[in-house]
Amino acid sequence: MYVSVARSAEAIERVIPKPLYVESSIDQHHTALCINRLKFLNYSIHYSSIRAALSLIRVEILRCGDVSYLVVVPTLNEVRAIGLVIDEILSQGIPRSRVIxxxxxxxxGTREAVVSRGVRLVDQDGVGKVSAIKTAARLADGVDYIVFLDGDYTYPANYIPKLVEVACSKGYDLVIGARKSIEPGAQSPLYRFGNRFLTTVFNLLFGTRLSDVLSGMYIVRADVLKELDFESKGFGIESEIVSHIVSQGHKVHEIPIEYRKRVDEKGKKLKIFHGTRILLDMIRMAWRYNPTFFIFTLGSLALVAGLPLGLYVAYHYLFTGIKYYVKGLIAIILTLAGFQSLLLAILSLYMKRMEIRILRELRKTRGNHTSNLIISSNT
Structure with a gap:
């Protein structure tokens, strides 16, 4: 006997109770989104599978409706901007308990401005932005996601609900707010060139197609963030987060956002030498997470030098009778090293892909186990 299950939103709401915990209007919005996504479900399944299907639908609603997240604002001497940032965050319906x-x-006076608005203020462990991110990861116990945005009022907080919606509905581990619409004067030509250059280098090193790897506004899964070793210095933390996530087979996505001018130009902290430091951090992360690129590059350089030199030695030996013993030995060494490096790069690439597949299967197994626990608790 076959029946039709969940033909309409009303039927779903009738057979599936709404989540018990709805903290704010944003949570209600996410619950409504999930129910609307189920409007057109029209499964024809065996009668004995109805209960399991409804349980799975229940899990889907729980995942989107009850997602928990924190909004973290790293700051340092931003008294003119931090109040505007907090007010804009709260205007999105986000409760103060979710803002740190x-x-x-x-x-x-930044600290006083934060306290006066009733938002939790935490002193970071250490100095630099990386210490602020590390402190936030430590505070995120029992939280699914963490939303980060800088405290200089350059990133509009009205994109926070969109980040949360995309991350939880699509299951992304990291969603980056890519700065597509930039207010005139917000970035100098040198800064814009540096950002594009560093993003291009990152894409080359890690095989990605991102457009703004250094954005200061993004949402990341809390458990994934806690996996980091936090080895970067200062502003390189964003590239470390992305490099870890893409190298471990996690899902990354971008959404376009706006970027505004700073309220206080004198407080700008990013300097030219920071770009050099970020570039070095990217290279170090690539060597750690994705050595295939470097092995392939070294092998190619060895072949480019060894093969022409070998042809030169062979030509003179065959047609002029001149014997270049040292050059011939160098050509043989370079050519053999190049071929071995290319083979090692292929093996490294294969092992990396196998590692990613294994990690994804482990996460899938863990996710299915968690879903079964939720289903058991609801039946």
Missing amino acids: VVDGGSAD
């Missing part, structure tokens, strides 16, 4: 400002030792 991680301060790096401000001495200009």
Whole structure:
């Protein structure tokens, strides 16, 4: 006997109770989105499978409706901007209990501005932005996602609900707010060139197609963030987060956002030498997470040098009778090293792909186990 299950949103709401915990209007919005996504479900399944199907639908609603997240704002001496940032976050219907400002030792009244708005203020462990991110990861116990945005009012907080929606509905581990619409004067030509250059280098090293790897506004799964070793210095933390996530087979996505001018141009912290440091951090992360590129490059360089030299030695030996013993030995060494490096690069690539497949299967198995626990608790 076959029946039709969940033909309409009303039928779903009748047979499936709504999530018990709805903290704010944003949570209600996500629950409504999930129910609307189920409007057109029209499964024809065996009668004995109806209960399992409804349980799976229940899990889908729980995943989107009850997603928990924190909004973390790293800041340092941003007294003119931090109040605007907090007010804009709260205007999105996000409760104060979900907002944390991680301060790096401000001495200009930033701390007082945060406290006056009833938002939690936390002193970061150490100095630099990487310490602020590390502190946020430590505070994120029992939280699914963490939303980060800088405290200089350059990133509009009205994109936070969109980040949360995309991350939870699609199952992404990282969603980056890519700066597509930039306010005139918000970025100098040199800064814009540097950002594009570093993003291009990152895409080359890690085989990605991202457009803004250094954006300061993004949402990341809390458990994935806690896997990091936090080896970068300063502003290189964003590239470390992305490099870890893409190298471990996690899902990454981008959404376009706007980028505004700073409220206080004097407080701008990103300098030219920071770009060099970020580039070095990217190279170090690539050597750690994806050595295939370097092995392939070294092998190619050895072949480019060894093969022409070998042909030169062979030509003179065959047609002029001149014997270049040292050059011939160098050509043989370079050619053999090049071929061995290319073979090693192929093997490394194969092992990396196998590692990613294994990690994905392990996560899938763990996710199915969690879903079974939720289903058991609801039946």
